[in-house]
Amino acid sequence: MELLLLVCLCLLSCSGDAVKVVVDQDSDAVLPCSPNPKVDLTGQVFDWKKGRQEVFMHNSNDKTTQGPDFIGRVSHFQDQLQNGDASIKIRKTKMADNGTYSCIFPHLQSQTFYITLVVGASKPSVKTIKTDDGMVLQCEVLGASPKPKVEWKDGSGNILPVKDLKETENGGLYDIVLQAAVTKSDDFRCVVTQEEISHQTEAETYSSVNGAAAGPGSNTGLVTLWFLVLLLLF
Secondary structure, three states: OHHHHHHHHHHHHOOOOOEEEEEEOOOOEEEOOOOOOOOOOOOOOEEEEEOOEEEEEEOOOOOEEEOHHHOOOEEEOHHHHHHOOOOEEEOOOOHHHOEEEEEEEOOOOOEEEEEEEEEEOOOOEEEEEEEOOEEEEEEEEEEEOOOOEEEEEOOOOOEOOOOEEEEEEEOOEEEEEEEEEEOOOEEEEEEEEEHHHOEEEEEEEEEOOOHHHHHHHHHHHHHHHHHHHHHHHO
């Protein structure tokens, strides 16, 4: 009977699809985990691994240890242990954190749960560059994996033609700098898409083309009007 129960638990918790958590690079990720049924985890052992790599261990004395690659970056929710919450938080995620994590309860019928962490490209850096012909929009994406598609779009969602594109790859990480020329004032968005991991992020900027010229002209006309009024009064 106990063997049958163990097999059933394994079918439910070991072979099911992993929960997927998607975050931007350099942001924090919470990997959820609770035993089934939920029990008070105070004084209980639970162990987080990434493959064979140690990530986080909570032992029966409520002491914790962290794996070498996660020291200072991973923590649990101490005040939620009584509610059966064995979730962990990984701070400032990086591309190397991508992968499938296992949450193991060795003393609770050896229940194991799987969580896949997907770290996508961080929010791009954008700026406008003034040129003799107008304005150039520049979008920079650093250390992205897998290789993303980067596009500039105007306020109506139209994709802008590429003026210049630089791509470099190092160890599977991609740095991309995309430029597009604009001739009208509008809100523009740099959209970064990684279809393989269903991840998209973007940054927005407003570009004013020849907008500065209208200001001084308008002020000059206002001063002239006030001067004429003063002449009439005196």
